[in-house]
Amino acid sequence: MSRLLATAAALLLLTAPAFAQASEAEDISSSIFGPRIPTDDxxxxxxxxxxxxALAAALPRAEKQDAAAQTLIAxxxxxxxxxxxxxxxxxxWYQLASNNGDKLASFELALLYENGDGVPENRERAAALFVKAADAGYVPAKYNVALLMVEGRYAKPDLLKAAALMKEAADxxxxxxxxxxxxxxVQGAGIAPDSKQGAHYIGLAAEQGLISAQIDYATILYLGDGVPKDLEGAVKWYAAAAGAGNAVAQNRYAKLLAAGEGVTANLQDAAMWRALARRQxxxxxxxxxxxxxxxxxxxAKGEERARFWPSTPPTQTAAAAPLDAPVPATPPVVEPQKP
Structure with missing residues (x-):
């Protein structure tokens, strides 16, 4: 026993300078980059x-009322x-975490009460939890509370406050x-009407891939409502939503292709998109x-393409075009972009 202690003491003496240097280096690092964040195993x-x-690591912390660990278990x-x-x-577990102030737990528990999943369905309880999460700063909860206020269900109708919360979530x-x-x-609901700003926000949602926003933004560009009229832009967004499988967009994209508005007329492509919309x-x-x-x-070719869409019909695959042939018109892929 004494030998081990002596060996340990000697080891400490030998490594003391190294410990001092490491400590000094950490102090310098912390002063430049800030204190290190403890690892969450x-x-x-x-x-x-x-x-x-993860469950095994979280349980001891959860038993000590660690809200983040409780939410992880949930x-x-x-x-x-x-x-x-x-x-x-x-x-x-969500309830325990919510009691301990975790906003995500409050939100997820609200969804369970909203749907009656694992707990009795209770829309009023769900609304109260959405408000709790929103008050704590959780953005999706702010959005849900705004919707409840607009609809006047399980929350007092208040368009002004709904618009303010919606803007926070939008921003x-x-x-x-x-x-x-x-x-x-655009509609002037709870806020002064502003078609230009309305178009801007709808455009931002379109860029993030929200199909309903892509269709509305395409229509705004087509009509020039609050923004300069842009037929090519309208084609781009109708095509994006059509390519995602939306029947309304497929129908409108087909019309533009058939009429040659904002895009080179292509009746075969138009026939394909019409067939896809009809299918729905x-x-x-x-x-x-x-x-x-x-x-x-x-x-016939357009309707055959629709039957195999989004793949290419076997007959067209067998008769593949030369390498230098023009690529058939297809809807552009729109990548979400940051404003």
């Missing part, structure tokens, strides 16, 4: 997909990550909020008239 394991390891049970999905158990780059706030600006139950006599003089061969 439970969250790290969760991020890497080691859910049972997420594991809510989504069935490495364990059997158990909404009721998730709700219990935090939540696409649904950007779209709805833009619509409120959307028929349009005005589009039918535009395609009234289409060549039978082009009509």
């Amino acid at each position: 439970a969250y790290g394991a969760f991020q890497r997909g080691y859910y049972l390891t 997420e594991i049970y809510a989504k069935g990550l490495g364990v059997a999905e158990n909404p009721a158990r998730a709700a219990g 935090a780059e939540l696409p649904e909020a950007q779209y709805d706030y833009g619509t409120m600006l 139950g959307l028929n349009d006599t005005s589009l039918d008239r535009l395609l009234g003089k289409i060549d039978k061969d082009d009509l």
Whole structure:
């Protein structure tokens, strides 16, 4: 025993200068970059997909009323990550975390009450929890509370406050909020009407890939409502939403292709998009008239392409075009961009 102590003491003496240098280096690093953030082993394991390891690491902290650990456990049970999905158990952990001030837990618990998932359905309780999370600064909760105020369900109707909350969520780059706030600006709901600003926010949501925003923004550009008229821009956004499978966009894109508005006329492409919209139950006599003089061969090819869309029909694959042939018109892929 004494020998071990002596050996340990000697080791400490030998390494003391190294410890001093390391400590001094850490002090200098902290003064430049700030203090180091302690490693969260439970969250790290969760991020890497080691859910049972994360659960084991989080439990001791959760028992000490660590809200973040409680929320992590709730997420594991809510989504069935490495364990059997158990909404009721998730709700219990979310409740504990919410009691300890975790805004994400309040929001997720509200969703459970909203849907009656693991707890009895209780819309009033859900609304109260959404308000709690919103007051704590959680952006999606602000959006939900704004919607409740607009609808006047389980919250006092208040368009002014709803518009203010919606703007906060929109400025935090939540696409649904950007779209709805833009619509409120266009309609003058709870805020002075401003078509130009409304178009701006709807455009931001379109850039983030929200299909409903892409369709409305395309229409705004087509009509020049609050912005300069831009037919090519309208084509771009209708094409993006059409390529995502939206029937309304497919129908409108087909019209522009058939009429040659903002894009080179292409009746075969128009026939394909019309067929895709029809497949979803959307028929349009005005589009039918535009395609009234289409060549039978082009009509057949367009409808065949629709049957195999988004893949290429086998007949066209077999008769592949030369390498220098022009690429057939397809909807552009619109990447979300930051404003």
